[in-house]
Amino acid sequence: MKTKIKELRARYDMTQEDLARKIGVRRETIHFIEKGNYNPSLKLAHDIAKALQTTIDDLFIFEDI
Amino acid sequence: MKDKIGIGLGIGLVAAVIVTISFFIQNAGEIELNEILSIGVVLIIIVSTMYILWDRIKNVKKGLPAQDERLKLTNYKACYYGFIASIWSAVGSPLISGILFDYELPGHLVTAAVVLCGGLAFMISYFYLAWKGN
Secondary structure: OEEOHHHHHHHOOOOHHHHHHHHOOOHHHHHHHHHOOOOOOHHHHHHHHHHOOOOHHHHEEOOOO | OHHHHHHHHHHHHHHHHHHHHHHHHHHOOOOOHHHHHHHHHHHHHHHHHHHHHHHHHHHHHOOOOOOOHHHHHHHHHHHHHHHHHHHHHHHHHHHHHHHHHOOOOOHHHHHHHHHHHHHHHHHHHHHHHHHHOO
16 A cells, blocks of 8 residues: 655645644654555544545555555 | 553553562572573563653653554554463473473462563564554
8 A cells, every 4th residue: 555645744844743743643653654564544544634635545545466 | 631641550560560579689589590580571571661651751742642543553462462472371381391391380480481471472562563563
């Protein structure tokens, strides 16, 4: 799974810590989601999408194995 | 508030364990090798717990949560591995002691092995999973 979180954060001039604070998670969690090492829950994915003013579909790119 | 209560309880528990260990060392007299190993494992668990508490305090000070869904999942997984390690050490420690040293392990040492192996497995898997991202 790939994400556009880093790209969108840069667009809104947001650090990982800013985004983490906005959605109430730890900074490392954002880091691991961006790296594709952690699959967030549907609620967290929704919160991130909302904070970055986008949709879950646009934020996460799922690749068929 | 919930985070602060959790951190406070954690600090209290660590302090209680340190006090217990220091009383034990003071009154133990001559400490044997197996006791040194047990104390070593307990110290590793104490230091790891202190690191986890420090990390949580750091996050709370920054206005971030002490624990989020990823860390809760990490906790659950580490608990599972700790539990499996406890069960296997309960079965394995008397067997290994019997086969390797021809010595029947008394019940209190089996209990100690179960607690220490479980705790150590929990800590190792917690740090590994937290480092890997889950």
